[in-house]
Amino acid sequence: MIDIKKLITNAEEMQQNCINRHLDIDIKQVITLYEQQKGLKQELDQLRAKRNEVAQSMKGKMSPEERSVLIEKGKALKEELGEKEEGYKEVKEEYQTQLLQIPNYTAPDSPIGGEEDSTELKRVGEIRKFDFPVKDHLEIGYALDLLDFEAGAKVAGQKFYFLKNEAVLLELALVQYAIKKVMSKGFIPHITPDMARTSVVEGIGFNPRGESTNIYSIENQDLCMIGTSEITLGGKYADTIFKEEELPLKVAGFSHCFRTEAGGAGRESKGLYRVHQFSKVEMFAICKPEDAEGFLEDFLKIEEEICQELNIPYRVLDIASADLGNPAYKKYDIEAWLPGRDKYGEITSTSNCTDYQSRRLNIKYKNKDNETKFVYMLNGTAIAVPRIIISILENFQNEDGSVDLPEVLHPYMGMKKIERK
RNA sequence: GGAGAGGUGGCCGAGUGGUCGAAGGCGCACGCCUGGAAAGUGUGUAUACACCAAAAGUGUAUCCAGGGUUCGAAUCCCUGUCUCUCCGCCA
Numbered sequence: 001m002i003d004i005k006k007l008i009t010n011a012e013e014m015q016q017n018c019i020n021r022h023l024d025i026d027i028k029q030v031i032t033l034y035e036q037q038k039g040l041k042q043e044l045d046q047l048r049a050k051r052n053e054v055a056q057s058m059k060g061k062m063s064p065e066e067r068s069v070l071i072e073k074g075k076a077l078k079e080e081l082g083e084k085e086e087g088y089k090e091v092k093e094e095y096q097t098q099l100l101q102i103p104n105y106t107a108p109d110s111p112i113g114g115e116e117d118s119t120e121l122k123r124v125g126e127i128r129k130f131d132f133p134v135k136d137h138l139e140i141g142y143a144l145d146l147l148d149f150e151a152g153a154k155v156a157g158q159k160f161y162f163l164k165n166e167a168v169l170l171e172l173a174l175v176q177y178a179i180k181k182v183m184s185k186g187f188i189p190h191i192t193p194d195m196a197r198t199s200v201v202e203g204i205g206f207n208p209r210g211e212s213t214n215i216y217s218i219e220n221q222d223l224c225m226i227g228t229s230e231i232t233l234g235g236k237y238a239d240t241i242f243k244e245e246e247l248p249l250k251v252a253g254f255s256h257c258f259r260t261e262a263g264g265a266g267r268e269s270k271g272l273y274r275v276h277q278f279s280k281v282e283m284f285a286i287c288k289p290e291d292a293e294g295f296l297e298d299f300l301k302i303e304e305e306i307c308q309e310l311n312i313p314y315r316v317l318d319i320a321s322a323d324l325g326n327p328a329y330k331k332y333d334i335e336a337w338l339p340g341r342d343k344y345g346e347i348t349s350t351s352n353c354t355d356y357q358s359r360r361l362n363i364k365y366k367n368k369d370n371e372t373k374f375v376y377m378l379n380g381t382a383i384a385v386p387r388i389i390i391s392i393l394e395n396f397q398n399e400d401g402s403v404d405l406p407e408v409l410h411p412y413m414g415m416k417k418i419e420r421k
Numbered sequence: 422g423g424a425g426a427g428g429u430g431g432c433c434g435a436g437u438g439g440u441c442g443a444a445g446g447c448g449c450a451c452g453c454c455u456g457g458a459a460a461g462u463g464u465g466u467a468u469a470c471a472c473c474a475a476a477a478g479u480g481u482a483u484c485c486a487g488g489g490u491u492c493g494a495a496u497c498c499c500u501g502u503c504u505c506u507c508c509g510c511c512a
Contacts, residue, residue: 042471045481052481055493059439067492074492222502372468 001359002102004034014102020112020321021103030102033095040088047084051077100202104356106321107330117320118333124304125313127337132399136340137390138271141167143401144418146393147272159261159276166418170392170405171279171385173412175254178281178306178383185302187252187283192232194256195223200235203361205327205353214259229253230379233284234361241372242365248287248295252382255280272386273345281382283350286363292352292376299350299380300332306382307347310406312391313337315344327353336391347387350380 007014008031015027054074058067106112111119141147146167152160163171179189201208201215201224208215208224216225226232233253242249257280272278283302285295300316307314319331328351335344355374358364364372396404403418410416 038471041481045471048482049480051493055439058492071492076492078492 001100001356002104003355003359004031004099007031007102008034014105017106017321018103020106021324022114022322023101023103025098025102027102030095030098033091033098037088037091037095040084040091044081044084044088047077047081051081100360101326103324103326104329104354106324107352109318110324110330111318111320113320114322115320118323119318119320121316121318121332123313123315124308125311125337127313128339128395130339134339134342134394135397136271137393138340140393140397140401140403141271143420144403145421146170146418149271157276159274161272161275166413166415167389169413169415170389170409170418173409174383174385174388175279175281176412177408179252179254181306181309182252182281182283182302182382185250185298187250190229190233190236190251190253192226192229192236192253192255194226194258196226196231196235198222198224200238200361201226201231203238204231204234204357205325205360206231214262216258216260225258226255227259228257228280228379229255229282230284233282234357234363234377237286237363238361240363242286242363242375244288244365244367247365247375248285248291250283250285253282253284255282257384272390275386279385283380283382285378286358286375287378288365288367289355289373289376292354292378295378296330296332296350296352296380299378300334302382303334303348303350303380307334307336309408310388310392312347312388312395314347319349324351327351327356329354329356336387336395338390338394339397340390340394345387345390347384347391348381351378353377353379 148162334348
């Protein structure tokens with residue numbers, strides 16, 4: 001959520017920002033609604049003041065005649081209030097819905113444009129040249145008896161899957177490796193609920209219901225399946241005021257993530273790349289405004305370190321305006337080289353969301369001058385399991401069908417490669 | 422799942438429908454006292470929004486949430502929610 005007062009002073013900048021983000025939003029209209037809402041509120045406040053005054057004046061003893069005059073006066077005010085309140089409520093609701101749709105500001109150094117305009121900052125790691133026909137992760141996974149999409153579909157539907165045999169160990173190994181890694185970087189690890197209240201999901205900036213939602217919701221309950229533990233970690237701190245010395249707060253979450261992928265059918269959707277459920281370790285930080293930019297770079301570094309330790313060749317993208325999503329002010333993605341697709345594919349994403357989420361979730365801190373200010377919030381992927389599994393299977397496949405495992409995983413796997421049966 | 426009890430300020434806790442933004446205590450802040458500290462003592466101590474150039478001040482809202490009754494609700498009614506206790510079920 002955006003600060004309305006700031007918005008009024010830089011309405012044009014935000015209007016351009018919406019254009020850059022390919023959003024059809026009329027900033028002027030939102031400001032008009034705000035003014036209307038404010039005016040109505042003032043009228044209401046005056047009426048209420050009168051009502052309170054009348055009620056106060058009736059406290060003492062008085063003759064029945066005097067009293068009945070005042071009661072009539074009160075009744076009239078009550079009626080007037082009731083009517084005004086209705087109008088105010090309508091305008092206020094419209095204002096609030098529109099305000100919530102306004103995206104965050106965009107970092108001045110983020111590229112402007114759509115997906116194709118994201119800037120490639122660097123490439124790291126050698127792309128392997130294969131002297132045998134390359135297989136994609138599905139072929140490899142089925143040959144090694146690691147995957148079962150048919151059973152997933154039978155039990156839960158399209159894009160659900162079973163992991164089997166070494167793939168199970170691999171998921172557990174990746175999770176444990178990632179948790180230890182982020183702990184070594186000072187993050188407090190959490191296993192979070194896989195569901196969250198609708199209000200929490202909204203607070204983080206996801207749209208829980210409606211046609212284009214990517215979120216599963218539970219029928220007849222105020223609950224959603226989370227799309228990332230960012231939701232539960234952020235929700236944990238809703239309505240909190242931190243002391244300055246408690247910041248920065250660095251936490252990590254392990255959870256299952258659920259995404260409907262509505263409208264995403266067919267698009268890069270082969271195999272494990274785009275699924276309805278997956279496991280993920282997520283980094284999350286709450287900090288003072290001045291620390292946020294540094295943290296974003298830190299998050300990226302950790303993500304790179306993980307890719308490097310896993311020997312996955314990757315590139316880093318500075319994400320362009322239209323691809324940021326509403327909450328992010330600036331975002332870096334890491335894309336792994338995936339030989340089975342013969343191109344890069346996104347495996348991590350880290351964002352500086354500034355105070356966009358903390359305004360909705362009401363997360364603040366008290367600074368040295370005892371002023372209460374909104375915190376800044378950041379998030380970043382440590383490991384999104386299925387896409388790392390794809391990267392490993394495809395990059396480290398051998399001609400005989402076996403797959404070498406990255407050295408850092410050997411202790412967790414209890415093996416160095418996945419052999420053909 | 423059944424039965425009951427309860428949600429009041431940073432915390433504890435009082436509160437007959439009007440004098441309640443809310444007693445009292447703790448904590449916290451500042452002062453006095455002291456050689457210094459403790460004890461004692463005095464004062465202050467919520468948030469949001471609006472008006473105001475700003476401060477001061479004023480108004481409105483907030484006693485879990487949402488509705489309702491009433492001229493007037495922390496207080497009465499309904500619904501939801503959360504916590505606790507007991508019973509049942511269960512890995």
